[in-house]
Amino acid sequence: MRAHEAGALHGELGSRGPGWLRTPEDVNALVPHLWPEGVARAADGALAVGDLSVTAVAAEFGTPAYVLDEGDMRARCRDFLSAFAGCDVYYAGKAFLSKAVVRIIAEEGLHLDVCSGGELRVALSAGMPAERIGFHGNNKSVDELTRAVEAGVGRIIVDSFQEIDRLSAIVRSLGVSQKVLIRVTVGVEAHTHEFIATAHEDQKFGFSLAGGAALDAALKIIDEDVLDLRGLHSHIGSQIFDTSGFEVSARRVLGLQAQIRDARGVELPELDLGGGFGIAYTTQDDPSAPSDLAKRIDKIVSDECETQRLEVPRLSIEPGRAIVGPAVFTLYEVGTVKDVDGIRTYVSVDGGMSDNIRTALYDASYSATVASRASSAPPILARVVGKHCESGDVVVKDEFLPADVQPGDLLAVPGTGAYCRSMASNYNHVPRPPVVAVRDGRARVIVRRETEDDLLALDVG
Template identity: 60%
Template sequence: MARTHEAGQLHAPGSSSIAYVPAWLTPPADVNELLPKLWARTVERGADGAVRVGGLSVAELAAEHGTPLYVLDEADFRGRAVAFRDAFAAAFADLCGGADVYYATKAFIATGVARWLAQDGLSLDTSSSGELELGLRGGVPGERIALHGNNKSRAEIEKALRAGVGRIVVDSLQEVDVVAEVAASLGVVAPVMLRITVGVEAHTHSYIATAHEDQKFGLSLSSGAAQAAVAKVLTRPELRLLGLHSHIGSQIFDMGGFEVSARRLLGLHRTVEREHGVTLPEMDLGGGFGVAYTSEHDPLGPEEIAGRLADIVARECLAQGIAVPRISVEPGRAIAAPSTFTLYEVGTTKDVDLDGGVRRRYVSVDGGMSDNVRTALYDADYSATLASRASGAPGVLSRVVGKHCESGDVVVKDEFLPADAGAGDLLAVPGTGAYCRSMASNYNQITRPAVVSVRDGVSTVLVRRETPEDLLSLDAG
């Protein structure tokens, strides 16, 4: 295992003086090329060399809305959502009459986005009263909303039950009683699923792997907590057990983890039905499907994901001699991330000489870790392109950094950008539609960027830019 230094891998003891560029990153033949899998579908370079999306140039967007700016391609977002909806409906049609797609709102949600999802027939997976409220305001019916979370408050549970949510995903033995008590106080029966920790080590960053034993989510299958929760729910008349739920992690490309998870979940499903004499009509296999942030990533499409999961479920149900329950999944990143890029303006640049005669250029932009903390938090990789113009200059090894007082304020760790990129240029970072705005902060009292959607030559503000007055309004002094 390589030792990590707080100032970065280049400073770690024993690091090679030539290992400055990751193996997947090669100098491009054309620094102006846009790799299709990294960008929303309407993104292209115009005749003038500037990047365009939905019929608008980045210069027009920057002039109207300022930078930094999250730019969301509405046609791309909705197209990906519908592709998941249709792929799962078709793949599971003969097995269980179709499947339900719950968009994971933690990736990104706004009232306008919820309205699109309501119109396009998707459901919502929420994990707070705020996400629930945005879904309801966007017109998503309560019965098509799920409430998730490992530490739901009684107020959140009550809000969900008053809204008539279709499911509350119970995360602990203690929460069984809490949900039952709140349901009793309202005189309703709460539809619940149990989140099961199936013991799968997903191939992803440890912070976003969620089905191994030593973490905060779910009811352990191996320890017996899952079985105890089933028995407890069945003793509470205020609760109606819909089925079992599993989520193994995020940014996953290997379907093997889903196969193991489904096998273990269906094994418990069979045991519950046979030992307790109840029918569990539903099962949720979670989400976490990977997307392309750089050229190294090769994600599966919705049809292939749905087809493989349908094969897994059909095979396991047949082997265990049980009927196929109604399946649901929870893509969030796979819909939101590729639909959006972040637009920055370049400020200062500086060249730093490294060991072995290697030189890296630091390109500072007007945003940073306050609008994309994933690089610092998860060691995530991103790509970038000079967006306001084309360039004939050669590519130079660059690192895109922000304006915050933090050495870890890195947006793109490694990229080849044109040697003539400089102050006033616009830079675009693709794949920022998931978790970037959701996890944005006001570090250094920086205001958070706006989110605009673009379609057919028109831009619409989904979330307005914060102002200094917004920050001051919370300051009681």
């Protein structure tokens, strides 16, 4: 792609939202809402995070690396707690979980959602109080359920009639009480990718509201009087910007609350509306602040409770992506630059789909910038690709980078805190990158880099 063509292409493609980080006129600019609060360009043109240059991070820890601005993540925790005062804020651990992250959210006063025995073990090993843990999953094993009950997990979100029976048997055998929520499939078509929409009828999660299974599940638990039914749970999907889906979901779930009250005289004291709040990956994304989300969701719940003549239940929400996603960027080193004349320039980095599968899996859009220096070169339209043996190994589909981008440059991709490390793989036997937390000018490894010896350790030959 010729540099002089970039402006015309921006006009042609920009409205389609392919992932522009900035206008082609300034390839050095950082759009603030795409980056952690502590990231800025230093006097030498390199990015700095928490007063530490990314060149120093790369020199000490190597690339690729996930870089976490710990101060930014803590601030996002506090923002949600402040906005949703009087509610329980559960960090959705599936976005990214490690012992250090557990300690951060525990110190900041959040609760934690887990959805596997492995995530539960990480949470407990890091000292998360069990009563502040919620356990999700559509197919929890007997072993996982037993471990959760024995640990004293605060709530288990039941997802099937088989699970109700399994959990009831475990609780009886242990002679304890266990609080549960019922996951309700409310039939909401969230405006998001098909693979991360979770409340429409044709999918694996929860009890159908329209088919009557959700009401049957609630009455079964109440009538058997083995489990302590605290409330209902709904989750409509991920990367949601429009609160209209939450409005429909809350109205339908609270309608079910009223049905349960009318059938058994029981008003359930809790309501969990899930998470899925969207973040900015490109300039096309416009997420709401936690304070705005809280105002709208509070009004939705209050108005519907008044309509149904219900007491307002204690609300829970489950932000994961919205807390850790913007707090992390991935740092790569450029290996090759290939100009495919008349089409585009391919900039290859030393990671790819093994550390960020979302572009290939969800057609996700990302942004990127040269991080080790500023440049006065004209812009070119580039595609940032990985090192894997797949043509679909794309990190950033379209981005303006300086025409002098070259091997050895550091490249930073913002918004990679959620699901990138969690879904990372060893495809092509590539070891997974480390997670490096930076705070007050100091960096520490919170998840170490894998080595080829780690890969061989599992291969018993």
